[in-house]
Amino acid sequence: MQLIEVQSSSHIKAFHHLPFEIYADDPVWVPHLQQDVEKVFDPSKNKLFRTGMAKRWLAVHNGKVCGRIAAFVNEKYSKGMEQPTGGLGFFESINDKVVAFALLDEAIAWLKSNGMDAVDGPINFGEKNMFWGLQIENFVDPPSYGMNYNPEYYKGFFAEYGFEVYYNQFCYKRRLDIPVHEDFEEKSKRMMQDPKFAIRNIRGRSLERVAEDFLTVYNNAWGGHHGFKKMKLREAQKIMKALKPVIDRDIVIFAFYDEKPIAFYVNIPELNEIFCYVNGNLNWLGKLKFLYHKWRRTPKTMVGIVFGIDRAFHGRGVESTIVKYTEKNVVPMKRYTDTVMVWIGDFNPKMITIVEKLGPEKYRTLATFLYLFDRTK
Template sequence: MHVVEVGANARYQKEFIQFPVRLYRNDTCWIRPLDTDVEEVFDPARNKRFEHGECVRYLLLNEKQETIGRIAVFVDHEIANLDNDQPTGGCGFFECINDQSAAFMLFDAAKKWLLSKGMEAMDGPINFGDRDRWWGLLVDGFDREPNYCMPYTKTYYIPFFENYGFKDYFKQFTFGIPTTWAKLVDMSQAVKERAQRIYQNPDYSFRTIDKNQLPQAAEQFRHIYNAAWGGHSGVKEMSAEQAQVLMQKLKPVIDEKIIYFAYYQDEPVAFFVCLPELNQIFKHINGKLNLIGKLKFLWHVLLKTNHKAFGVVFGVAPEHQGKGVEAAIALRMPHEADHNPNFQYTELEMNWVGDFNPIMVRFVSQLGSKIVKTHVTYRYLFDQTKLFKRCPVIGRRK
């Protein structure tokens, strides 16, 4: 076995995409990611992390020059020291045959490269980009299909990471939430009552977005997001440009009926952004969003074959937290569904709730939800004698 760098080698670049297709061919729950979604991570023209970061990709080949593993390794110099006790890089997009020695060769290659960049630890498997994509190792929920741009990985990867020395830095929970009031049998009565009080308060109103007014929605989203999350450990404030780019990127897949804003006396105070769970459509496309793929996508959208939505991001302005607004905005979909017998979505998943945010974990649990998937973000300290610390609990201001 030997490791090769992908670099500009066209065959290796293709193998980086194709290897998982062969590896997971018998896994019925695995859904092939769009090739373009993976490729853009490693394209400096499309990934702004390259402005202050570096990334390399490796393949592991056997004696027959067949691919038996892959990994990406990267460092974002702007955040390598952010909220860390040591400069920390990352590895991700790890895939490997069921051979621990092969996995360790890939981890060794990643460690060696990061050491050359002055790093003292690596997180993984993570994304060379934002946390909402390609983040974490699946450790529970192998019987469920992955959500769009979320990892579905092999069960045998868990001992690979842990035997190498990676430790649980934080867990990410995916919660399943019924989309009708009748099915919310496990919901806390107190939460339900708080939500109902907000619905009955004339000072509060709830609206969905209008695609024709996306710039306004983007700015309202940014305002609430920065108030709710900006300044928390590991979270950077969002610029106006970033918010506009994000909303434009989401525009082709937005369903206006499931992106909710709450207003207090017409001032935006909360949001809950949900999207159609695109993997329920992309699983019919086989990774290729070419002309045929686009026609298939349009066909499924027009026929409304997808009945699953997922919550992308949720936020409440601090001055309205603890008043019931959290419950009211989070339960807006079941509220709307109960008033619309033809509501398209019968399943909702909250896609990314970290165990470093116990308040949010407890709150989502009180909505009558259940954890249906768990991912782990691991951290490996190159100096194994150094004290390992888990991710700080959210709420600490910089």
């Protein structure tokens, strides 16, 4: 068996083709978009290459690709760790420990040579909302857009190699027609009695204004957390620009107090309910299929991608009011039957408590694993 660094266009093609072999008999698998994956490895599109580096490999046996992996050195990510920590991701392997361990060996050797003392994985050379974690529970439901999905036997590979769970990532799902918990009902009533409080979707508002409101809430919600970096307007505008092709203005919700934005609940349609038709490639044909299914409003699931409340309004029932607004205004449209909250780490018990009060099903668990190179620790 050979391990080949991905360098040529044929290598890149093989990198993307391998999952189609691994999941050939899996009816719920939806491939990641090739374009999304390639952005990660393109220095002109991924700013982490300014101070970091990435490399990826293919495992080839008798002329046939049987595995793949990538490894990353992300200076920003490593700074927050107890020891210099690299990352690995985009791991795929046939059900053969020899192949899997050879890929892990190669990635770890490269990380060691670049000054790392540990590795987290599977993770992304980018933000945590994409390509993050190893699925360890529920292999029967389709994955959400950007979420990792893998065969169950990958758990055994990582555990036997010596990886340990760093943190769990819980995904929740709930039918929209299920009434909210009575606690939410009471808190919502109290909040709505304040004439200064208002809540509405973004229909009729420009995305430029929405970006400004998003920026205000984001900085006031997460400001003060360790390692927090204040968001700038151009970053908020970039987020809105990225959301523009997929946004449904009826399910992006903001709360205001005295006309100042104090909270948001940003949902989008479940894109994998469209991308399951494009075969992992958003080329011209894939784009036509995307536009068709967007026009048809094919997705019946909405995905909560971010939920934030100004710290000054914590504990006042704002989250309850947003949830109640969704029940009264989104459910009657009958466009969506389910809502999914993308992963929440077990390091965030407060958010887990809020979400679980809604009565959802914890329908999928992923985990981020850690491996220390010094095996005596």
